[in-house]
Amino acid sequence: MRLGTRPSPLAMTQARTIARELERVDDGLRVEIVPIATSGDLHQGVGDLVALGGKGAFAKEIDRALMDGEIDAAVHCAKDLPGDVPRPEGSVIAACLEREDVSDIALFTEDGGVRGLDGLGAGARVGTSSVRRHAQLVQRYPGLRIEPVRGNVDTRLAKLDRGDYAAIVLARVGLRRLGIERPHERLDIVPAIGAGVLVVECRAGDGAMVEPVALLDHAPTRWRLTAERTLLSVLRGHCHTPIAGHARLSGDELELRAAVFSGDGRRAISASRVAPVSGAERLGEVVGGELIAQGARELIAEA
Structure with a gap:
């Protein structure tokens, strides 16, 4: 398996951890890590991330390599994936690794x-x-x-x-x-959507790669991430939108709390709801709708 990732020290460390886990759960699998420089990496410290295409600047070159068959799977930090554009057609998040510290x-x-x-x-x-x-x-x-x-x-x-x-x-x-x-x-602030979660993406039809990757999937994390990213999609959130959202799991219920801020941080609206884990996507839609009813669209437009 050729596993694509950003070339930063942190991204490479994360990819090595996932590679070891993949080789552990599938004894016959060998993983080669393929560093891919993204627009965001090439312009680190230079200019505004928005001008580079927002959070997608840390993913689009890796996405292209995956869909072109240059790599077999891709590692992303979930918080780096924008919510205002869909993931590439024909790709699938085959695994959400267990969520770590979100603080x-x-x-x-x-x-x-x-x-x-x-x-x-x-x-x-x-x-x-x-x-x-x-x-x-x-x-x-x-x-x-x-x-x-x-x-x-x-x-x-x-x-x-x-x-x-x-x-x-x-x-x-x-x-x-x-x-x-x-x-x-x-700090006591609301975390980023997708904070602390690594995901591995594959081509949807590539069962030989999807099957071993899926062994790493952590269902409780997937439920939480589904609620958060549905919220982000409803709000059409991107890198210059001050949106925070975090789903917590308690038994078989999810609590999603979220907030949208003005660009200067002086105004904020918030919402939270609880739903069964089976309704994670609907939970994100409902909380997003409540924020929109309170004026989230106007704050997002200003940002």
């Missing part, structure tokens, strides 16, 4: 003595690449300067350490996968 954390310099955003002085620069994080941080910390920062994890940490920022905000799971431990504060 966002603020990181500080190791010798600065600060361990929380509340400890930063007025006007301190806090870097984040996410409009979802930006909107929620502006609400909670109006005295801080929330500014864009791009690049892979190592690049962002280097910018923090040389003093470009007083803090940066990243996904906890990315640092854990890389084995990086730094002083940090876990």
Whole structure:
């Protein structure tokens, strides 16, 4: 199996983990990891992600390689898949791996003595690449300067350490996968849709590849991701839309809570509902509809 992934250290680490799992569940399978540079990777730190095509900039070259038969399967972070355009026709998400930590954390310099955003002085620069994080941080910390920062994890940490920022905000799971431990504060903000979930995509008709990949599928995670991504699709969310959404599982029921923010973070609307796991898709539709009824379309259009 040729397994396509982005070439960043984090993406390669994730792909190696999945490759080992595939070879474990199918003893006769051997996996070759194929790094594929995407538009988002080639322009890390340069310009606005929106100008590169949004979150799809981290997936479209890999999608093309899959559909052209250059690779047999593709690894994606679910949160990097846009909701305003469908996945490529003829592709299928063959596995949703078990969800990991969904939290966002603020990181500080190791010798600065600060361990929380509340400890930063007025006007301190806090870097984040996410409009979802930006909107929620502006609400909670109006005295801080929330500014864009791009690049892979190592690049962002280097910018923090040389003093470009007083803090940066990243996904906890990315640092854990890389084995990086730094002083940090876990933030109480609504997670990204698809946070903490890796998916493996194959060509729908390629049973020889779909079958072993499907052995890694984690049904509870798929239910949760279905509700979240249906919500995103209903809202037609993309990379410059401050949308947050998270589905929790309790027994055989899902609770989906979601929020949409204005670009400046000063206005927010929210909704939440509970439904059986069998109704995960309908749950996403209902919560999305409630947000639209409250004015989500107007906030999204402004963003």
